[in-house]
Amino acid sequence: MNTDPASRQQLLDNYPVLQQLPAAALAAIEHSAQWLQVPAGATLFDELQACQGFPFVVRGTIRVSKCAPNGRELPLYRVAAGETCIISSSCLLASEQYNARGTTESETLLMLLPKTVFDASMAEPAFRNFIFHLFAERIAELMQLIEEVAFRKLDQRLATLLLGKGRLLQVTHQQLADELGSVREMISRLLKNFADQGLVRLGREQLEILDPAGLRQLASSGSARL
Amino acid sequence: MNTDPASRQQLLDNYPVLQQLPAAALAAIEHSAQWLQVPAGATLFDELQACQGFPFVVRGTIRVSKCAPNGRELPLYRVAAGETCIISSSCLLASEQYNARGTTESETLLMLLPKTVFDASMAEPAFRNFIFHLFAERIAELMQLIEEVAFRKLDQRLATLLLGKGRLLQVTHQQLADELGSVREMISRLLKNFADQGLVRLGREQLEILDPAGLRQLASSGSARL
């Protein structure tokens, strides 16, 4: 198939497990895999769709999210280069339909492995272990997310979101809202609050963090609203 | 170790995968496993605790849930005989701490496999596949749960909960509240609503479903509150 050598090298660099496979197995994968170059914002898969194949992300990231009927959207996790999409794995293994949506966040290059070849590859211990360990790691993230949406308040979640991304963020309120499964107006409201308390300074499409410690405290404990 | 023959047979019946293992592997498991007979309501593991071992449930069920600081509790899933606990698997594989609580729902008999032996067993393809497939199946349930708590309203969730358990339920309002991560008063309120609409009839520690179709409709679509 179309195998641009540079991309192939990137694939192998990002997924070292592929080099641990027997030559024949790797050849089988490369022979039947389909390469896709996708622009930012494209929908790779959606709810109720059958899973076509297993994606290896070579460049870019995929954002996997649940969508509410009214258009709100809650991101579940992201798949960066070298990682795997547990929903895809899960669907392929259990032969189920997708139960979330996957969209590209930036221009993305991926190699798509057909279900039959994915199944065959699972016979390889190295490959199986690779998938398995990423599965295990992602579980904790999902648990964390459940706890977040079920029990934590929006201002706490927002504060958490703002932390650990440097002093100056280039984001719109809408993007923050999407990240939390909320709406723009709520974010504006809460951010204004934060600003009033001297925690942040607001600007068009940007946000300066003035008091990380204060934010951290707000994130973990009680709120101070409206 | 203490291996009551009847329990051993139950173990093998519930976990056929064990019989597919080489005799030596099974022997190793049986040799180092620890049997536990636990009363109902006992806490098997809790958040921030290291994972001691991998449980095979022979009789009874384990309820795994997230706990909010204020005492509210949201069940994530249950582990019945023959099933596995993905949090335990995940913790053992990733060497992480637990991030949820596990309690027995009834008197429970389980066989606990130490981490070292669990790791060793993962070398067996049959065992690995067994764990893996249950992993895959549980993922969808967790996604479903995230969608529930993030987007669905309490009356819809309650209606869903009531369905598919027969005409006459023996439950207290408190138990229903615990099942949904809510509080007793809300459940009473909503149930009274349901009763006013002729969907159910209420009684002490019991609940008769009069109009399953109506409930189903409410569960899937719009509400009618207060």
Next chain:
DNA sequence: GTCGCTGTGTAACCATGGTTACAGACGGCC
């Protein structure tokens, strides 16, 4: 410049659901 798009500020309103605080009902036990 001005048109128009995107992003922001803001206020009023409303739906949801949690909290507090009782009263009473049922049933078991003495």
Next chain:
DNA sequence: GGCCGTCTGTAACCATGGTTACACAGCGAC
């Protein structure tokens, strides 16, 4: 019967967060 514990009913209140509806600011295209 009387006492007590559990379960239920209910109402008032409040916090959270989503909805609606604007006004306006920044900025690029023309």
